[in-house]
Amino acid sequence: MRRNIAVLFSILVLTLIIAQTSYSNTMSNLEIYVEGSPVENSFTGYARIMFAETLRNYTEVSVYIPFEGGLTIVNITSGNGVLISDYYLENNTVSFLAVNTSEITIYFTVEAVFEEAGIGSYMAFIDLTKYAGIRFNLTMNLAGTYNVEPSYNTRYSNGNTLITINQPGYYPVTIYLIPETTTPAQPSNNQGRTLILVAIIAALAVLLALIFLMRRKK
Structure with a gap:
């Protein structure tokens, strides 16, 4: 009897949750950031979702991670620090239920983003x-200095190449490694002094030799 009551109670709770579940149509901003090496073809990153208002009811959230390759979800954290452990991942789209939060961050790793050309x-x-209708910003922080075609919004910082895209569309990206240029080593101050001293000694030796020869002729 108690078991039947427990089952009925669980069904009732689940029914209430489903009844209060809505779909995320209030997503206002999406920030996606990845960093890693195109040579090693391994990246870590996050997708941060911000909503126009706090999700008061259980809300189904679906977010597409825009990278071809092997995607692994590390964890999903709401703005109030609660981990969301139940999610569904298919075709690079991660779906889950969220409540009582206005911000969610999905941490992930992704392999084989680039192909060697x-x-x-x-x-x-x-x-x-898939991001039409919302504000979003994608930043790719690539280890190394590359020429990027098309250039999009590209800048360089601390030996890395940063590509930023904030308009929906389908973007082919080709990058070319910029060869490092080496600067000839400049002699140090001590080396310079040594060279000057050697030159003076050599000049004195030549001068003494000339004086000696002139005296012998006399």
Whole structure:
């Protein structure tokens, strides 16, 4: 009897949750950031979702991670620090239920984002077509200095290449490694003094030799 009551209670709770579940149509901002090496083809990153208002009821949230390759979800954390452990991942879209939060961050790793196109060149295809209607910002922080085609919004910092895209669309990206240029080593101050001293000694030796020869002729 008690078991039947427990089952009925569980069904009732589940029914109430489903009845209060809505779909996330209030997503106002999405920030996606990845960093890693195109050579090693391994990246870590996050997708941060911000909502226009706090999710008061259980809300189904679905977010597409726009990288072809092996995607692994590390964890999902709400703005109030609660871990969301139940999620569903299919075709790079992660879905889960959230409540009592206005911000959610999905941490992930992704492999094989780029394909080698030649010596020192790599290609990737980034699908941002699913982000129409929301504000979003994608930043790729690549280890190394690369020429980027098309250039999009590219800048360089601390030996890394940063690519930023904030418009929906389908983006093919090709990067070319910029060869490092070496500067000839300049002699140090001590080396310079040594060279000057050697030159003076050599000049004195030549001068003494000339004086000696002139005296012998006399």
